[in-house]
Amino acid sequence: MTHSAIKSLTGLGGVSGWQLGRMVTSTRQGYELFERVLKYAQLDHSVLIIGESGVGKELMSRAIHDFSRRRTRTLVSLNCSALPSTLVESQLFGHLRGAFTGATSNSPGAFGSADGSTLFMDEVGDLPADIQPKLLRALESNEITAVGSSHARAVDVRIVAATNRGLESLVDDGQFRADLFYRLQVLELEISPLRSRPQDICLLVPIILGALNCRAGIDREAIEFLQMYDWPGNVRELKNLLIRASVDCIHRIRVGDLQRAMLSARRPFRTRRGPRDRAYDYVTDELKQNGGNQKLTIERLGLPRTTFYRWLKEGKIHRPLCVDAHE
Numbered sequence: 001m002t003h004s005a006i007k008s009l010t011g012l013g014g015v016s017g018w019q020l021g022r023m024v025t026s027t028r029q030g031y032e033l034f035e036r037v038l039k040y041a042q043l044d045h046s047v048l049i050i051g052e053s054g055v056g057k058e059l060m061s062r063a064i065h066d067f068s069r070r071r072t073r074t075l076v077s078l079n080c081s082a083l084p085s086t087l088v089e090s091q092l093f094g095h096l097r098g099a100f101t102g103a104t105s106n107s108p109g110a111f112g113s114a115d116g117s118t119l120f121m122d123e124v125g126d127l128p129a130d131i132q133p134k135l136l137r138a139l140e141s142n143e144i145t146a147v148g149s150s151h152a153r154a155v156d157v158r159i160v161a162a163t164n165r166g167l168e169s170l171v172d173d174g175q176f177r178a179d180l181f182y183r184l185q186v187l188e189l190e191i192s193p194l195r196s197r198p199q200d201i202c203l204l205v206p207i208i209l210g211a212l213n214c215r216a217g218i219d220r221e222a223i224e225f226l227q228m229y230d231w232p233g234n235v236r237e238l239k240n241l242l243i244r245a246s247v248d249c250i251h252r253i254r255v256g257d258l259q260r261a262m263l264s265a266r267r268p269f270r271t272r273r274g275p276r277d278r279a280y281d282y283v284t285d286e287l288k289q290n291g292g293n294q295k296l297t298i299e300r301l302g303l304p305r306t307t308f309y310r311w312l313k314e315g316k317i318h319r320p321l322c323v324d325a326h327e
Contacts, residue, residue, distance in 0.1 A: 005067060006034050011203035012223055021063040023056055024207065026199040033189065040187050041067035046139070048124075048184050049162040051191035054236030057162040060189060061120040064160055073117035078110045081123035088131050090147045093138065099148025111144045115155045124161040124184065125170055129177075136180045159184065194234045198227035201238070208239050214246045218253040225255045256282065280316040283308070292319055 007019045017026035020034040040047055041064045049057045058077065065075040083091050090099070094109030110119055127135065138144050139159065143152040161184045170176035194200065205218060205226070231237055244261035245253050259282040283297070290296045298308050311317045 003035060003038055005038055006031065009203065012206060012218070013202050013220065015199055015202035017200070017203045019203075021066060022059050023063060024200060024203040025197070026203055027197055029192070030197065030200070033191070036189060037063050038067055040064060040189070042069075043187070044069075044158055045186040046159040046161065046184050047187045047189060048167075049160065049189050049191065051162070051164060052193050052234055053164045054234030055191040055193060056235055057164075057191060058120065058122065060191060061118070061160040061162065065118040065120075068118065068158070070117050070158060074113075075118050075120060076110055076114035077120045077122065079122045081126040085128055088128055089134065092131070092135065093144040094146040096146055096148035099146075103148070106146075109144070109146065111138060111155050111157055112146075112153075114157045116157075118158045118160055121159060121161045123163060123165075125163045125165040125167050125176060127176075129175070132177045132180050136177065136183060139180075139183050194231040194238065195229075201226050204235060204238060205242065208242050209246065212243060212246065214242075216246050216249050216251060216253055219255065222253050222255050222258055225258055280311060283311065284317045287317065287319065 005020060008016065009019050009024065010016050011024075011026070015026055017024055018031050018034060020037060023034070025031055025034065037060060047061075047064060049060050051057050061077075062075060065071060078091065080088075090103070090107065090109060092110050094107050094112045095103050097103055097105050108115075110121075138155075141152075142156065143154055145152045167176055167181050167185075171178045171181050202223060205223065209216065209218070226238070233240070241258065241261050242253070244264060245257040248260065249257040263283075287294065287297045294308065294312075298305055308317075312319070
C-alpha cells in the first residue's frame with residue numbers, strides 16, 4: 001500500500017519510481033526507506049543518517065522535519081566540519097555579548113535557534129573531542145548554557161545527525177564518545193550510494209534539468225553512459241556534471257557533452273562494470289577528427305597538456321595512422 005506522501009513518478013525510458021519530498025527512488029528498498037523516514041518523522045527521537053558525501057543526507061533530514069510535528073518551525077542546519085575550533089561551543093549553544101573578542105551581541109546558537117524545531121547536524125563525526133561531552137549533556141538534560149553565561153536554559157530540540165564516516169570505528173579509535181554515539185543513534189537511516197542504484201538516474205536527470213530550467217533533452221546513449229559511471233560524488237556530482245554538459249550542448253545532451261564536461265572537471269571516467277575508460281576513447285576520437293593535431297585537440301578539450309601527453313605515452317589514447325603537425 002502506497003503512503004499518500006510518497007508519490008509515484010515515471011522517468012526517462014519509462015522507468016517507474018517514487019518521490020518523497022525532493023528524494024526519488026526506483027527500487028523497492030528505496031521505497032521501504034521512504035516509509036521508515038515517514039515513520040521516524042512522527043517520533044521525537046534522535047536520528048542518525050549514514051551515507052557517502054553527496055547522496056542526499058540533508059534532503060532526508062528535510063523530509064524528516066517536514067513530515068514531523070515540528071514542521072511549522074524552521075529547520076536549522078549546522079555543518080560540524082566547517083566550524084572553527086575556537087567557536088564550536090558558541091555556534092552550538094550561543095553566547096552573550098562580550099563573552100569573547102568579537103562577540104558584539106547576544107547569539108542564540110544552533111540549539112537556541114532550533115528550540116521547538118529540528119537541528120540537522122551534518123558531519124557530526126568531525127566534532128572536537130572537548131565539545132562532545134557538552135553536546136551529550138545538552139541532549140540528556142535538554143538544557144544549554146551560552147558561552148559567558150552561568151545560567152542554563154531549557155530547550156526542546158530534535159536532533160537529526162549525519163555522517164559519511166564510520167562512527168563506530170571512530171569510537172573504537174577513541175575519537176568519538178561511545179555514549180554520544182548511542183545517544184545520536186536511537187534511530188538510524190542509511191542511504192545507498194548512487195552507483196548501487198543506476199536506474200535512479202532515469203528519475204534524477206529530468207528533475208535536475210527541470211530545476212536548472214534546462215530545456216535540453218538527453219540521448220538514451222548519454223543515460224547509459226551515466227549509468228556506467230561509478231559516481232564517487234553521488235547525486236551532487238551528477239548535478240554538477242549536468243550543469244556543465246547543458247551549458248555547451250545544442251538541443252540535446254549527448255555522450256560527447258558528458259565526456260567533455262568530465263574532462264573539464266579533471267574527472268577520469270571510472271566505470272562500475274570494468275576497467276574500460278570511455279574518456280580515453282573520446283580523446284582518441286577527438287584527436288582523429290583533428291587530423292592528429294595534438295595542440296588543437298588539447299585546446300578544444302581543455303585538457304591539461306601534461307595529462308594528454310601522459311595518456312599518450314601510457315597508450316591510453318592513440319594517434320591516427322595519418323598524423324598532421326601536432327604543435
